[in-house]
Amino acid sequence: MQHQWDEMHRTRKPTFVRCGEPQGDVLNLYVHGYSAFFNRQQLGNFKEQLAGIEGSTNVMLFWPAGHFLENLFAPFKDVLGAVLGGGGLGAATVGVGKAIAYFLDHYKSVEARVDEVAKSLLPELATYLHSESLQVRRINLIGHSLGARILVKSVLANPETARELPLDNLLLMGGAICTSSPWDAVAAPLKGRVINCHSSKDWALAIKPDSERCIGRYAIPVTPALKAKVTNVHLATFDHAAYWPQLQTVVQYTDLLHERRGMIRSDQRSSEVRFAEEDAELFPALVQARPEELKFLAELMAQKRSTSIDATVREPLKLAIELQRMGGDTFMNMARGHGVSYRQIAEDVVQRLGIKFDQPLATVELPDLEAQVADRLIEQYKDKLSHADRLVFDAELQAAAQKEQGLFSRFDRGRSATTALSGTALAGLTGFILRRGAATAIPVVGQAVAAAMLLVTGVRAFSGPAYSITPLAVLVIGVIRQRMEREALNQEMDLVAQVVEAFDLPRDTVMRTVPSD
Template sequence: MQHQWDEMHRTRKPSFVLCGEPQGQVLNLYVHGYSAFFNQQQLASFQAQLAGIEGSTNLMLFWPAGHFLENLFAPFKDIIASMLGGGSLGAATVGLGKAVGYFLDHYKSVEARVDEVARTLLAELANYLHAESIEVRQINLIGHSLGARLLVKSLLASPELARELPLNHLLLMGGAICTSSPWEQVSAPLKGRVINCHSSKDWALALKPDTERCIGRYAIPLTPSLKGKVTNVHLVTFDHAAYWPQLQTVVQYTDLLQERRGMIRADQRSAEVRFAEEDVDLYPVLLQARAPELQFLAELMAAKRSATIAADVRDPLQLAIELQRMGGDSFMNLARGHGVSYRQLAQDVALRVGIKFDQPIDSVALVSLEERVAETLIEQYKDKLSQADRQVFEAELRAAAQKEQGFFHRFDVGRSATTALSGTALAGLTGFILRRGAATAIPVVGQALAAAMLLVSGVRAFSGPAYSITTLAVLVLGVIRQRMEREALNQEMDLVVQVVEALDLPRETLMRTVSPDC
């Protein structure tokens, strides 16, 4: 690794890095984007992560994508020195302007290298496989950010060689390339599909120093000729930094290795499987659930007499299908061939517990629905408790919320759960429920639902356990979704930590930046 690191930085030529031992005849080639590795340790960590992808031979293209921290410290030090030394705001502004100008120039210089690397990439890949005696029957190309652009450019630069190689899928994650690229030509040599993973939360691409409408934020427009060759996958919770840390999830969700009847081979899926896998508010979240959360959901749904799932099931797809079934009417499920979407299920739960909205419920953010359900259930359940029991319950909520919120916990002990900052009530109630298990939690939520519906309509809340089951599921899915948000923020904060350490700033600076209320 030391030799490859030194050689690439000395010659500025890309090199291939084999990650782990060869595994079969399917090759995944991973191409990183701009500013990927600041030091050799980060590269080694990434290599180890790729080695953990099972079912394929994993190869990385290590190319001169630079890092924006290179030579960036000087202008930042000018800013800090000016401010600490009592300098004027004008001096600090000049220093900041230098830093911004450096970043723009640096990014543009790396962007210019893409065409150079792309011109010879496929030829060098073929030569590498031959020299290392690596026999493959299928090659998947996976690129992130500028790495996605590099792969697209390489297919356009060498179409004949691309047809000679056994290229299967092209997986693009947060791609920094225009949606109007010639996708017919890009997809032509592929036996599989172009899979575009995009997210509207990818603000890094929104702030990219040009006006390009990138596929990392938007779907590739599907013409009739592209419908069988391009798949757009909206990963609604992902930001630009989320793809590599959650690569295993992306590989599973897109069924890159074709280990199951997955999203790509749509013609082989049943209506229920297709509907569940395309529910972007549910299935990607279950793929990232922790073992106790999957266990809870399985035991919860298995408690229903009509359930078709066992308590020991942990497969996210099976859990998604079963939850969608429970959210719909049995006869309607039979007629349409599947249950209801998670969004519809959450809306039904919110209305069932008597929540009123100032706007059409279809326009309310999903995370707001989940939080309002948690807050409503807390207040309704507390109303049924004695003063002593209420104090015990609130203490339990606070303890569970603190555990769920982790480093970014800002729970004010002087405030009630319903006036806590966004997500604390949800984390607290869900943590409380998870700690007790499904069997104990159903009566708690059932009592709250019954109380709510008696107030709203004067009748019993439900005939059977279905709503207490789907309500609990909304709480659990909500806390998983918010945990994913926090983990993505943690990844972004790693960069802040690097800058603080590199500039030798006080640790208090970082703490005030991250958590000013602490």
């Protein structure tokens, strides 16, 4: 690792780094983005992480992507000079402007290397495979941020080499490249798909220093000709920094290694499996759920006599399938081969709880539906508690508020239980319910929807949705989503927070620089 680090930084020439021992005849080539590694330890940790992707031979392209900490104090010398020299706020403001310009110039200098790296990537990969005597049947290309741009440009710059190599899938994560790129030409030499993982919570691409509409935030436009070759995967809770830490999840969720195909063909519930995995508003959230959240959902659904799972289940796929079943009518589920989508479950819960919106329900954002369900259920839940439990509940509220992370606290104790809560505080409140267990929560929530059940008679009452289960499930899944979004924002804002605290900048001014969706 020492030699590779020194050699790349001496020559500025990209180098291939094998991560772990070869595992079969499928090669995954990973290309990192801007500011990926500050030291050898970070590079070594990343190498170990890639080595943990089983079922393939894993190789990384280590290229001179720079790091914004390389000359950390250079951009702030004017700021420090102004402060120490008594130059006042005006001089310090000029210094901050120069610091920002420095970081933008640093990014632009790295971005300028992309075309050079891309031009030689595929030919050098072919040479590397020959020199290392690696016999591969399929090659998956995986790129993050500027690494995604390198891979796209490399395929476009070397179409003949791309056709000669056994290229399978091109997985783009938080890609810093325009949505209007020639995707037909990119997809042409691939035996598999172009898989675009994008997220509207990718704040880094939102403030990228140009007006480019990047695929990391938006879906690739899919024409009829591209329908079989391009797949857009919306990872709603991911920020720009989330892809590498959760790479195993991304690989499994996108089926990069074709691990699910045989299972789906032989599975008698294949339509349920596919429907659950394609529910982008449910399955990714369950994949990212914490153990206690999965435990609560399993215990919650296991209370239903007709359930097909028990309280020990922790697999996100099984939980997703069961929740979709409980959200639908039993006979209709049998007719269509699966349950209903999570969005439909959330809308149904909103209607059953009598929650009203000023706009048509179908146009309301899913997090807004979940927030209103949480607001209604937690208030009702609190009213049903004993005096002693309510004291514990209030203490939980205060503790959760004090743990609030990030620059700007949105919590106001004078407002209702959830309308002003961030993900951290809401998770803290729901943690109280989780620790008490599903068995104690169901009777309370069951009373909240009992009036709705009076309207249901005959066969419908026997076969209809599990209204004592789905409201609490929507509450918990909403908590998972809010927590992931909050953690994502905190990661992106961490550097900004350090600068704000160091120079005592006006927080409202800094907040206005962060664009919202």
